Amino acid sequence: MAIDDRQDRYPFRDIEPKWQGVWEKSKQFRVTEDPGRPKYYCLEMFPYPSGRIHMGHVRVYTIGDLLARFKLMRGFNVLHPMGWDAFGLPAENAAIDNGVHPAVWTLENIANMKTQLARLGMSYDWDRELATCDPAYYRWEQLIFVRMFERGLAYKQRSKVNWCPSCQTILANEQVEAGRCWRCDSEVEAKEIEGWFFKITDYAEELLDWCDRLPGWPERVLTMQRNWIGRSEGAEFDLPVVGRSGLAITIFTTRPDTAFGMTYAVLAPEHPLVDALVADEEERARVAAFRQEVARESEIERLAADRPKRGLRLGARAINPFTGAEIPLFLADYVLMGYGTGAIMAVPGEDQRDWEFAKQHGLDIIATVKRPEGWEDTQAYTGDGAKINSGFLDGLSVDEAKRAAIDWLVAQGIGRSKINYRLRDWGISRQRYWGAPIPILYCEKCGMVPEREENLPVVLPQNVQISGKGGSPLAGVASFVNATCPRCGGKARRDTDTMDTFVESSWYFLRYCSPHYDQGMFERAAAEYWMPVDQYIGGIEHAVLHLLYARFFTKVLRDLHLITLDEPFRALLSQGMVIKDGAKMSKSKGNVVDPDDMIRRFGADATRLFTLFAAPPERDLEWTESGVEGASRFLNRLWRFVHAHREEISAAGPPGPGPLSEAGRAFRRVIHETVERVTSDVERDFHFNTAISAVMELVNALHDFERDSLDQVAREERAALLREAVDTALLLLGPVCPHIGEELWTILGRPGSLFTQRWPTADPAVLRREAVEIVVQVDGRVRTRLTVEVGAPEQSIREAALAEDKVRPWIDGRQVAKVVVVPGRLVNIVTSS
RNA sequence: GCGAGAGUGGCGGAACUGGCAGACGCGCUGGACUUAGGAUCCAGUGGGGCAACCCAUGGGGGUUCAACUCCCCCCUCUCGCACCA
Numbered sequence: 046m047a048i049d050d051r052q053d054r055y056p057f058r059d060i061e062p063k064w065q066g067v068w069e070k071s072k073q074f075r076v077t078e079d080p081g082r083p084k085y086y087c088l089e090m091f092p093y094p095s096g097r098i099h100m101g102h103v104r105v106y107t108i109g110d111l112l113a114r115f116k117l118m119r120g121f122n123v124l125h126p127m128g129w130d131a132f133g134l135p136a137e138n139a140a141i142d143n144g145v146h147p148a149v150w151t152l153e154n155i156a157n158m159k160t161q162l163a164r165l166g167m168s169y170d171w172d173r174e175l176a177t178c179d180p181a182y183y184r185w186e187q188l189i190f191v192r193m194f195e196r197g198l199a200y201k202q203r204s205k206v207n208w209c210p211s212c213q214t215i216l217a218n219e220q221v222e223a224g225r226c227w228r229c230d231s232e233v234e235a236k237e238i239e240g241w242f243f244k245i246t247d248y249a250e251e252l253l254d255w256c257d258r259l260p261g262w263p264e265r266v267l268t269m270q271r272n273w274i275g276r277s278e279g280a281e282f283d284l285p286v287v288g289r290s291g292l293a294i295t296i297f298t299t300r301p302d303t304a305f306g307m308t309y310a311v312l313a314p315e316h317p318l319v320d321a322l323v324a325d326e327e328e329r330a331r332v333a334a335f336r337q338e339v340a341r342e343s344e345i346e347r348l349a350a351d352r353p354k355r356g357l358r359l360g361a362r363a364i365n366p367f368t369g370a371e372i373p374l375f376l377a378d379y380v381l382m383g384y385g386t387g388a389i390m391a392v393p394g395e396d397q398r399d400w401e402f403a404k405q406h407g408l409d410i411i412a413t414v415k416r417p418e419g420w421e422d423t424q425a426y427t428g429d430g431a432k433i434n435s436g437f438l439d440g441l442s443v444d445e446a447k448r449a450a451i452d453w454l455v456a457q458g459i460g461r462s463k464i465n466y467r468l469r470d471w472g473i474s475r476q477r478y479w480g481a482p483i484p485i486l487y488c489e490k491c492g493m494v495p496e497r498e499e500n501l502p503v504v505l506p507q508n509v510q511i512s513g514k515g516g517s518p519l520a521g522v523a524s525f526v527n528a529t530c531p532r533c534g535g536k537a538r539r540d541t542d543t544m545d546t547f548v549e550s551s552w553y554f555l556r557y558c559s560p561h562y563d564q565g566m567f568e569r570a571a572a573e574y575w576m577p578v579d580q581y582i583g584g585i586e587h588a589v590l591h592l593l594y595a596r597f598f599t600k601v602l603r604d605l606h607l608i609t610l611d612e613p614f615r616a617l618l619s620q621g622m623v624i625k626d627g628a629k630m631s632k633s634k635g636n637v638v639d640p641d642d643m644i645r646r647f648g649a650d651a652t653r654l655f656t657l658f659a660a661p662p663e664r665d666l667e668w669t670e671s672g673v674e675g676a677s678r679f680l681n682r683l684w685r686f687v688h689a690h691r692e693e694i695s696a697a698g699p700p701g702p703g704p705l706s707e708a709g710r711a712f713r714r715v716i717h718e719t720v721e722r723v724t725s726d727v728e729r730d731f732h733f734n735t736a737i738s739a740v741m742e743l744v745n746a747l748h749d750f751e752r753d754s755l756d757q758v759a760r761e762e763r764a765a766l767l768r769e770a771v772d773t774a775l776l777l778l779g780p781v782c783p784h785i786g787e788e789l790w791t792i793l794g795r796p797g798s799l800f801t802q803r804w805p806t807a808d809p810a811v812l813r814r815e816a817v818e819i820v821v822q823v824d825g826r827v828r829t830r831l832t833v834e835v836g837a838p839e840q841s842i843r844e845a846a847l848a849e850d851k852v853r854p855w856i857d858g859r860q861v862a863k864v865v866v867v868p869g870r871l872v873n874i875v876t877s878s
Numbered sequence: 879g880c881g882a883g884a885g886u887g888g889c890g891g892a893a894c895u896g897g898c899a900g901a902c903g904c905g906c907u908g909g910a911c912u913u914a915g916g917a918u919c920c921a922g923u924g925g926g927g928c929a930a931c932c933c934a935u936g937g938g939g940g941u942u943c944a945a946c947u948c949c950c951c952c953c954u955c956u957c958g959c960a961c962c963a
Contacts, residue, residue: 197927212883222962239963265882272881272959276915279963298963311963379961384923389963397879398961467962511932588958659890665956667890671903671904679903725894738902745902820898827898865943870897875943 054677055684057648060788063417064159064162067787073115073798075166078574085121088554088614090591092132094154094176098161100623100656101584101670102629103640107653108620109731110167114780115727117168118804124575125436126557127162127169129155132546134228137479141513147479148507149669151178155728159643166783168800173560175551182556183481184502185566186548190484191495192605198244199473201485201493207470208236213513214331214476215240215546218469219273227590240474241483245597249274249466250594253633261616263322263663269588280451281386282460283777284310284363286322287371294363294374296320297385297465300395301454302446305435306413307390307405311356311375313382314339320362322374331357332376339378348447354379354402360521366392366435366459367450377402385465393425400425471594473545478511478518480543484835488530488537489866494508497531503539517541550591554578555808556614565607572608581614588619618731621665623656630668638668646707650782652676657733680785683744683778687771687789690751694771695794697764699795702727706758709766712750715813716770717807719743723777724804734783743770776805819872821846823855831872839866846872 049778068074089109092102113125120464130149137146143150155176162169194197207216211231215238220227245252253274256609279299285600286292294310312319314336324330335357346878356377365372379398380389390706393403403410415430416422432438437453438446440857454460474483482503484496496503509518519525519541550565557567558575583591592614599613622629650664655676660666687694705713719739726736726872747770753762771793779786779799790799814835819842821829832843843864846852852874859876866872 210895263882268882269958275959275962277962296963377961377963381962384962386963391963396963398963401961431927585957655903659889661891664884664891669890669904672890675903682918729894731894734890734900738892741902818898821943822898830898836902863943865897867944871942871944873897 048472054648055681055785057647057650057784058682061164061166061644061649061784063195064784064787065166065319067655068166068168069163069171069776071698072172073800074117074123074125075170075172076122078571079122080401080574081120082120084575085116085580086124086554086578087580088124088557088578088582090581090587091128091130091550092158093135094151094158095135096154096157098158098640100638100640103652104233104623104656104666105582105620106162106165106167106617107585107656108393108731109580110165110653110783111657111727111733111780112580112582113168114783114800115804117800118776118780118802120803121872124173124557125169126173127167127722128549128557128560129158129177130172130546130553131155131176132480132543132549134479136867137209137477137511138513140479140511140680146194146507146512147460151176151479158634164641164644165443165653173557175556175560177481177546178479178505180502180561183549183702185556186481186544187484187496187501187503188551189552189566189605190497190544191498191501194485194495196605198247198601199241201239201241203237204241205235205237206687208234210234212477215472215474215505216770217472217547219471219593220547227720230737237402240472241485241540241544242470242472243597245471245594245759246466246468248597248600249468250275250464251600252468252593255596255612259614259617259865262614263617263619264587266592266617266619270593273589273593275465277465277467279463279465280447280454280460281463282366282454283391284372285368285477286374287362287364289321289361292318292321293664294388295386296388296390297391297463300392300443300452301460302432302435303392303395303413303437304450305438306374306392306394306411307365307367307412308409309373309375309391310363311377311389311391311575313380313387314357314376314378314785315382316376316387319359319376322359322576328360329496332359332632335376344611346701348696353405354398356402356406358406365455371461375402375406375407383469384467396426397425397427413438434577461860467877471545471597473548473610475545476517476542477508478505480546481505481549482519482525483540483542483544486528486530486537486539487540488533488535490535491530491532491537494530494532494537500531503545511576517543519543525739526528536720547591547594548598552597552602553593554581555599555602555608566602567673568609569608572610576608576610577613577615580616580618582618584622592617596799605645618662621660621664623666623668625665625668630667643673643839645672647677648680648784651680652784654680654737654782658737659734661734662731679741679744682748682780683774684742684785684789686747686751687792688865690771691792694768697761697768700765700769705762705766708718708750708754709758709762711718712746712754712766713769713811715746716766716773717811719777720773720807721812725779736777740774743777747771747774754796773805774803775799775825817869819869821849821852822871822873823852824876825873828852828855836868839868840871842866842868844873 078185087109089105113123117123131151136151139145139150140147190199190833202774207221209216209226209231211229221233224233226233253276256271277299279297280301281295281297283293283295323332355375356375359374361374362371363374391399393399394412411434413432413435414426415433416426432441432446438449441449451462482505484503486494488494506522509522511518526539528537528539553565555572559571560566595613599610602608603610628634630637651673655673659672721734722739726732775786775790786799816832816834818830818832820827823832829849841868858877861874863875
């Protein structure tokens with residue numbers, strides 16, 4: 046089609062590959078530690094090598110590349126690495142579907158995607174490239190696993206876990222979204238199975254605390270992490286079972302102050318104490334039936350709120366230790382075994398769920414907090430107030446009563462204060478092939494034994510049958526399974542599960558600091574120099590998953606004394622999605638835009654420019670082809686201008702020491718103002734879209750000046766200013782559009798690469814103005830404008846404003862009540878009639 | 879339900895600690911150059927009005943000389959969590 050082959054576009058198809066070749070050959074973006082320069086570690090979340098990059102990738106990596114190049118020009122020693130999150134299920138599924146080995150599939154994809162990234166002109170230090178499926182990478186992860194195992198931070202347990210029937214593997218809690226698998230969207234089942242866990246709950250408090258000390262993170266992400274950790278403060282205490290000495294139900298509550306209003310108690314249906322509580326076979330049968338009824342409901346139904354609460358009343362009764370009263374016991378589906386103790390005291394007066402249940406079952410409701418004036422008893426009251434009906438707590442506030450109730454429990458020896466977290470330990474076993482093997486062996490004599498450090502890595506075997514069914518594929522590889530016990534030398538079997546791929550991504554940022562180091566996970570000095578990551582960039586989908594795991598892992602490594610570092614990412618930028626026609630790009634919607642296609646038709650620079658220009662980074666980006674064309678148009682205009690004035694600009698010197706014409710001064714001020722605007726837009730708040738619009742304005746002003754200055758400005762001055770404007774525009778635009786930047790820089794005969802230049806700075810003397818236009822308002826409405834000298838006294842501004850022809854009709858016949866003068870901005874004349 | 883964020887022209891989006899609402903771009907309209915225009919250049923482009931002016935930042939109140947910006951109430955949308963005791 047002719048549309049795609051317009052002859053009048055600048056030759057991006059020649060210059061883009063040319064400069065990519067230059068950068069690659071000269072290894073321009075290779076870095077080493079240099080204590081003499083401030084460092085800047087710029088990192089974008091590394092991709093899963095799915096085969097082809099998509100527009101989401103283009104967006105993150107363009108943002109990262111802009112920042113990396115910008116910081117480089119600002120004088121920083123910039124680390125900007127790239128690698129591959131190379132383990133994972135899609136490779137294995139491809140093997141099942143096409144018979145290609147996951148390793149082959151993955152490496153091919155990496156090669157393809159690397160080429161695609163190169164075509165976008167990314168400034169990576171490719172010498173630091175890593176792939177997590179490399180044994181030289183995962184051996185260190187296995188070592189850390191062993192260290193964690195030794196310290197009890199990695200443990201194996203049989204428990205009820207999330208099981209994805211389609212992926213045929215365990216999922217971590219973080220990987221279940223509304224009851225569905227995060228990857229394939231299948232409904233997740235509960236399954237009792239043995240698996241390995243990382244004790245992230247040991248770090249719950251610290252992970253939460255540091256949420257308040259990460260000012261460079263978006264509040265949204267911190268909130269999601271806080272919610273996920275889910276700290277709640279309260280008390281735990283025992284309810285003795287009537288007539289069964291020694292038997293008690295332990296409950297957790299955040300409202301110990303309301304204990305006097307406890308009119309019943311509830312256990313989760315699967316609570317282990319239930320068997321001991323049932324009186325006879327008949328009740329046992331009813332319990333079994335109830336449990337079945339609850340279990341039949343899928344996880345998803347169970348999650349759906351506002352449906353009636355099912356309950357079963359037990360024959361056994363318990364004692365409210367605060368009142369001594371006997372209260373009924375229930376099993377109910379609204380109490381979850383997975384949280385707290387799996388049992389609650391029910392206080393329908395002050396808890397809405399208990400209220401609803403009590404109403405359904407005709408149970409007593411006692412108010413223990415004084416209701417406010419006019420309160421209608423149609424729901425539980427959860428607000429503050431004076432305690433009532435609460436014995437020794439009466440008259441106290443809710444907070445005071447909480448403390449007093451806990452003190453009483455402690456004194457009685459039946460309870461204690463307690464903090465509960467929603468966060469569960471991280472289940473990392475995957476019953477799949479394409480992952481890092483878990484370095485544990487099972488010896489008949491010695492039991493569970495970690496592999497010796499010198500035997501690591503435990504290499505993933507190549508020849509394996511992958512069917513996607515029937516458990517861990519490694520179990521079928523005899524040469525892998527049958528091994529020697531590292532302790533006694535006897536026969537042992539290897540663990541056949543692999544680790545969650547999120548384990549690899551929990552420390553890759555550390556590996557980049559010394560990617561070829563073979564004495565350990567990372568070289569300490571290099572990691573201490575580069576870490577933390579100064580700017581991390583990635584999608585919001587990892588707000589809890591990867592970002593929480595990486596924080597946890599960093600703290601573990603710190604506690605293993607491998608590094609002095611509390612948090613891995615100083616600042617985080619969560620970029621929005623790329624959407625088209627109002628929806629996320631997806632094959633099924635048919636609205637996918639192929640980056641390669643864009644590069645072919647408009648060039649990498651235009652693609653990058655549009656991506657950064659169309660929306661601020663944290664917002665969703667609506668992809669429009671006319672927008673990319675606009676970006677391309679702008680670059681064309683710049684290209685044509687530089688070529689039209691090539692000789693004039695090349696030969697020109699900088700603006701001379703002599704005074705400039707008035708037009709020249711004004712234009713020069715625009716140049717320097719643009720430098721200021723772009724610098725602060727990028728540096729302060731990542732407003733790349735407005736930074737780019739500032740450069741566009743400069744180029745517009747450049748065209749105007751070129752046209753208007755011919756007869757009015759001396760030849761030498763004109764050439765000098767055109768030169769300064771073009772040089773500045775190229776420097777400011779370089780990080781966004783590096784290819785055209787380098788090319789025009791070279792065409793103008795400027796020495797060296799654009800990216801070895803220093804970022805321009807604005808000259809305060811040039812920015813200074815003698816006169817400024819201010820707005821004159823009457824009663825808050827703009828009536829005219831006035832040019833006044835900078836620093837003119839308020840009195841004279843006021844008089845000038847009042848004397849304006851456009852102002853007088855508005856104040857004639859009225860009284861001027863007040864004149865507000867905001868220096869350099871406006872005058873507001875306030876009248877009263 | 880709880881939490882976070884967002885509502886500004888036909889569209890994407892600007893507007894710093896309150897100070898000219900709509901920068902920049904897309905689209906659109908008219909014109910120039912042209913065999914041609916989907917290239918390029920020039921002019922215009924929130925609504926109303928011939929104009930002076932008036933009206934406009936989801937809606938309603940308020941604070942202020944001055945409100946997209948601050949406060950209160952309400953509406954809508956997006957995202958996250960969702961019976962967490």
